[in-house]
Structures are given as C-alpha cells and as structure tokens.
Amino acid sequence: MELPNKEFLAPGHRGCAGCGATIGVRLALKVLGENTVAISATGCVEVITTPYPETSWEIPWMHVAFENASAVASGVEAALKAQGKTDTNVVVFGGDGGTADIGLQSLSGAMEREHNLIYICYDNEAYMNTGIQRSGATPYGASTTTSPHGKESFGENKPKKNMPMIMAAHGVPYVATASISYPEDLMKKVKKAAEIEGPAYIHLQQPCTTGWGYNPAQTIELGRLAVETGSWILYEIEEGEFKVTYKPIQRRMVKEYLDAQKRFKHLTDIEKEKIQSHVDAICTELKI
Amino acid sequence: MVSIGAGVKEPGSTRQNKTGSWRTFKPTLDKETCIKCVNCYMFCPEGCINKDYDIDYDFCKGCGICEVECPVKAIKMERE
Numbered sequence: 001m002e003l004p005n006k007e008f009l010a011p012g013h014r015g016c017a018g019c020g021a022t023i024g025v026r027l028a029l030k031v032l033g034e035n036t037v038a039i040s041a042t043g044c045v046e047v048i049t050t051p052y053p054e055t056s057w058e059i060p061w062m063h064v065a066f067e068n069a070s071a072v073a074s075g076v077e078a079a080l081k082a083q084g085k086t087d088t089n090v091v092v093f094g095g096d097g098g099t100a101d102i103g104l105q106s107l108s109g110a111m112e113r114e115h116n117l118i119y120i121c122y123d124n125e126a127y128m129n130t131g132i133q134r135s136g137a138t139p140y141g142a143s144t145t146t147s148p149h150g151k152e153s154f155g156e157n158k159p160k161k162n163m164p165m166i167m168a169a170h171g172v173p174y175v176a177t178a179s180i181s182y183p184e185d186l187m188k189k190v191k192k193a194a195e196i197e198g199p200a201y202i203h204l205q206q207p208c209t210t211g212w213g214y215n216p217a218q219t220i221e222l223g224r225l226a227v228e229t230g231s232w233i234l235y236e237i238e239e240g241e242f243k244v245t246y247k248p249i250q251r252r253m254v255k256e257y258l259d260a261q262k263r264f265k266h267l268t269d270i271e272k273e274k275i276q277s278h279v280d281a282i283c284t285e286l287k288i
Numbered sequence: 289m290v291s292i293g294a295g296v297k298e299p300g301s302t303r304q305n306k307t308g309s310w311r312t313f314k315p316t317l318d319k320e321t322c323i324k325c326v327n328c329y330m331f332c333p334e335g336c337i338n339k340d341y342d343i344d345y346d347f348c349k350g351c352g353i354c355e356v357e358c359p360v361k362a363i364k365m366e367r368e
Binding site: 005007009010011012013014015017018019020022023026027049050051052053054055056057058059180183209215216217218219220221 | 294296298299300301302303304305306307310311330331332333334335336338339344346347349350351352353355356357365
C-alpha cells in the first residue's frame with residue numbers, strides 16, 4: 001500500500017515512549033488522508049495529542065466528552081452531508097473505556113442510525129491515562145489499580161467485553177478487529193471502512209507499556225504475541241459475512257503472552273491453564 | 289492565545305515541544321545494512337523516522353521499538 005509521506009499526527013505529543021495508541025492513529029490517518037475530520041472521546045489519545053494550546057493534529061479535530069464522541073461525529077457527518085461534502089471521512093478515536101463503557105450508548109445510537117462514519121476503538125484494556133483503572137475491556141486475570149491482585153482479590157475476575165460482536169449485532173456493514181503489530185492488515189481494514197457506505201467499526205488492540213508493564217521497546221512484539229497465541233483474533237465482518245483475516249501458522253502458548261507482562265505476573269499455573277483452555281475453545285471454533 | 293471553545297488554530301503545533309530531551313538511549317541507523325523494509329517507519333510512535341531513513345532526534349524519545357523490529361539489526365540503541 002502506497003502511503004503518503006505526510007504525517008497527520010505531528011511529533012512532540014506527550015505519549016509515553018513506546019506508545020501503541022499513537023502508532024495506530026498515525027497509520028489510520030495515513031490511510032484516511034487529508035480530507036478527514038477526527039473526533040476524540042476523552043482518553044489517552046486526546047490527552048497526549050492536545051496539551052492546550054498545542055495540538056498534534058494536522059486535520060480538523062474535535063474533543064468532546066467521554067460519552068458523546070459518536071453523537072458529535074453523527075452531527076459532523078450530517079452537517080457535512082447537508083453541505084454536500086460527502087467525500088470527507090469522519091473518524092472517531094475512542095479508547096476502550098470511552099467505547100465499551102462510557103461511550104457505548106452514543107456509539108450504539110450512531111451505528112443504529114447508520115451514519116457514514118468510522119469508529120476506531122484503540123483498546124489498551126484499561127483506563128490507562130487516569131492511572132490504570134479496569135474497564136469493561138480489561139481481560140480476565142489482569143491486575144489493575146481497581147482490580148488489584150492480593151489476599152482479597154485475584155485481579156480482574158470477569159471476561160473481556162466482546163465489543164466487536166456487540167457492534168456486529170447492530171447489523172452495521174463493516175466490523176473488524178485489528179492490531180498495531182499487523183499494519184498491512186490494519187490499513188487494509190481502515191481503507192475498507194472508509195470506502196463502505198454507512199457506519200464501520202474497527203477494534204484495534206494496542207499494547208500499553210505503562211499499563212501492561214513491559215519494556216517500551218516490546219510494544220510491537222507484545223501485540224504480535226497476542227495474535228500469535230490466539231489471545232487476540234484478527235477478523236472482519238463484511239455485510240454479515242465473518243472472515244478470519246490472519247491465522248498464525250503455529251499457535252503459541254498463551255503463557256508466553258501472559259508471562260511477558262507485569263499485569264499477569266501474579267497468575268498461578270492453574271489460572272494460566274484456565275485462560276489457555278478458554279482461548280483454545282474460541283480458536284477451535286474459529287479453526288485457528 | 290486563549291480562544292472561545294479552547295480552539296487551537298495552528299495544526300501540528302506540538303512540534304514546538306522537542307520530546308528528544310526525554311531520551312536516554314539513542315538509536316543510530318546504519319544505512320549500509322538497511323534493506324529499506326519500512327518497519328521502523330511504520331512502527332515509530334512519534335513518526336520521526338522518514339522514508340529516507342533519517343531519524344529526527346528532536347523528537348525521538350528513545351523507546352527502542354525500531355531496534356527490536358529491524359530485521360537486519362541496522363539500528364543500534366546506545367546510551368547518550
């Protein structure tokens with residue numbers, strides 16, 4: 001895929017060294033190009049890219065509250081349509097908290113009303129920017145500041161909310177999962193999402209050095225491990241048709257992925273086995 | 289500078305903030321060894337490696353992703 005040399009997310013932003021979210025946003029914006037309006041829910045990307053009075057964005061961008069990014073995007077899309085500017089992309093960047101928890105109602109509304117917009121959820125699996133509090137998208141077993149491990153608690157004791165499937169249940173034309181470690185796959189999906197008429201949802205997993213607890217240099221490696229172990233599955237649902245877009249040649253043990261992160265350090269072998277068999281069940285069903 | 293609705297009129301103005309000062313380890317890229325695979329360009333969180341494989345040290349935070357992802361080990365991290 002030929003990418004423009006221009007950066008639509010300027011450097012100098014306040015993201016942690018090795019930030020996964022900015023990699024995802026950078027690549028997505030390269031595909032969408034100049035004729036794009038971006039809306040951000042509150043979250044890491046919003047905080048790190050716009051320390052007032054500076055901004056990293058090279059395209060029109062708007063920050064709204066946690067809960068109404070999709071509602072604002074709906075308004076922007078409707079306004080552009082009224083002006084006849086139908087070739088402008090409207091993209092929303094929401095974190096997992098802004099998507100799976102707080103912003104779910106407005107997102108559901110926007111999807112159901114079939115606004116022509118792209119929603120990209122950058123999922124780092126907790127509220128990282130406020131200090132690693134658990135979200136609906138935190139996976140089973142992860143230790144966060146509000147689901148800590150210790151004598152009384154084992155860490156997060158509920159499974160990860162299946163956001164892409166909730167979106168698929170809305171019957172939208174395009175739903176996909178992606179990972180920053182597979183940029184070709186991610187960019188193809190963003191391109192497809194932009195070309196499709198109607199709402200599109202992309203759930204982008206991105207490792208977070210601060211919240212997951214690993215060396216910043218390993219960001220891409222961790223994302224790859226998640227996919228290679230079957231812990232994160234890359235698929236797309238186009239007009240109701242489900243397709244796995246990447247199959248690991250030889251699935252690696254989930255233990256490798258868990259052991260590489262501080263947030264899973266407390267898990268016993270029995271717990272790791274439990275997670276492994278959960279992953280196995282899903283992968284067997286999807287023939288991975 | 290302060291405006292209604294906290295509007296910022298200058299796009300990309302975070303360029304004023306040279307994040308290169310955060311760096312402890314500095315990547316150096318050997319263009320002789322480099323096979324131009326675009327891995328480092330793609331995976332840089334700052335977007336501070338261009339397609340000519342020049343690293344912008346004004347902004348590089350020294351995360352080291354480029355060193356890990358380089359398939360031919362053309363990038364080395366060294367303590368500054």
